[in-house]
Amino acid sequence: MRLIIIEDHRKINDLLARFARLDGHDVLQAYSAEEGLALLAVRTVDAIITDLMLPDLQGEDLIAKIRTQSDVYIMVVSAKIDIKERIDVLSLGADDYLTKPFSIEEVMVKLKNLEKRIATHEPIIRSFDGGALKIIPFRREVRLGDEVIALTAHEYDVLWQLASHPKRIFTREEILAACFGESEAFDRVIDVYVKNIRKKLRDAAGEPRFIRTHYGVGYQFAGDGDD
Secondary structure, eight states, rough: EEEEESOOOOHHHHHHHHHHTTTEEEEHHHHHHHHHHOOOOOOOEEEEEEOOOSSBBBHHHHHHHHHHHOOOEEEEEEEEEHHHHHHHHHHHHHSEESSSOOOOOHHHHHHHHHHHHHHSSSSSSSEETTTEEEEEEETTEEEEEEEOOOOHHHHHHHHHHHTHHHHOEEHHHHHHHHTTTTTOOOTTTHHHHHHHHHHHTTSSSSOSEEEEETTTTTEOOOOOOOO
């Protein structure tokens, strides 16, 4: 499961991240609301753990912003203990609220329970264009009709990043950050991966069925989801 931790107190952020990684989660760390929103804009995540007292934006405003673009699970960890404040935060769309000092074990159990629920409800197959293209995330498998398409790990990551956000236009830099993190790869390598994906999916650049080029900007997944 992938999550973002938004906490300006570095020791708390690092503590949560360390234990979450030990439990097998993919963790992205942000130290301000702006950093957290930037990550959410380019990464598909299952959960967000956030403080309320952030240096650049009140947590309540952050939750409201998140809810305009995502229904991701939000766990608030805050020193604010007033019951009215807690109710207000939950009413804004937060899914859970823990007060500081908190039990790290409790946080990890809540994440594990969330992971089980996601595994139960997550679609096994993402289908596009009437089943013409199918992506099976847990196998990292791509099918064109009944044919299994052999993509490299990086090609799959690029395709999945685009397909997970249908209709959104990504810059090369955003795709690079989402798929490769802090890699030293050049953004133009994305062009190579897209070219390879198109060739394997028999997706003509001039008449794109799945990946559309926006010249001077980046790429967009053009397939229509069936779910």
